[in-house]
Amino acid sequence: MESKPKGAFNVQAFLGSSGVARRIVEFRRSDVIFGQGDACDSVLYIHRGGVRLSVVSKGGREAIVAMLGPGDFFGEGCLAGVSVHTGSATAITSSTILLVEKDxxxxxxxxxxxLSDRFIAHLLARNIRIEADLTDQLFNYSEKRLARTLLLLAGYGKVDAPVTAVPPMSQGTLAEIVGTTRSRVNFFMRKFQRLGFIDYTDGLKVNRSLLSIVLHD
Incomplete structure (x- = not known):
């Protein structure tokens, strides 16, 4: 059995640290973890499950900002002096979340x-992801954006071993993330299934072959 490098981030030790002002909370699918305008006083870590970050405009229009999975931090704005959450966080599946007070x-x-190394790596990866998302929205057509979204939701591109199952979500939610209509998402999902890129046998599974859509010019 391969041992972890000395000094490597130990998730279980982090979760079970004694004397740490933190809470481990279980959320069910669709539970609101925090709402837009709520006090921002803790950093949150996803041990299991998935989280959707979204923002609602003054006109009532909701936009999905990010979809997060195991190993991701969120709510880190409190470390930069942000006092209230600028958006909402909602569990997209049953999730175990660790909340650590700011101080x-x-x-x-x-x-x-x-932990510091893991946290910095997370922030850098988040910035790279934001830049890639912006480029994706500006230059790629909806089919390629959907393929990239599915691959990211399935965990491809992460340092850890990829998870091929996508958390349960509606095609309407996928359409919001991609920036297209539900009918277009439905059309492309049926196409991906026909070509063997995705499989609905036991939930939604994403095959690595879907990369061909993303890499194709």
């Missing part, structure tokens, strides 16, 4: 180098 998180980042 405690600051102390842990200074004292636990493995």
């Amino acid at each position: 405690q998180m600051v102390r842990m980042l200074h004292s636990q180098h493995a």
Whole structure:
């Protein structure tokens, strides 16, 4: 059995750290973890499940900002002085979330180098993802954007081993993420299934062959 490198981030140790001001909370699918305008005073870590981040405009229009999975942090704005959440976080499947109070998180980042490295890597990856999402919206057509979204939701591109199952979500939600209509998503999903890129046998499974859509010019 391969051992972890010395100093590597240990998720179980992080979850079970004694003397740490933190809570482990279980959320069911569609539960609101925090709402837009709620106090922003903790950093959250996804141990299991998935989370949708969204923002509602003054006119009542909702936009999905990000879809997160196991190993992702969110709510980190509190570390930069943000006092209220600018958007909402909702569980997209049954999820286990670790909440660490702001002051405690600051102390842990200074004292636990493995956690600090993991957190910095998360922030860098998030920035790269935001830039890629913007480029995707500006230059790619909806079929390629949908393929890229499915691959990201399935965990492809992460350092850890990819997870091919996509958390349950409606085609309407996928349409919001991609920036197209539900009918277009339905059309492309049927096409992907026909070509063997996705499989509905046991939930929605994404095959690596879907990369051919993303890489094709």
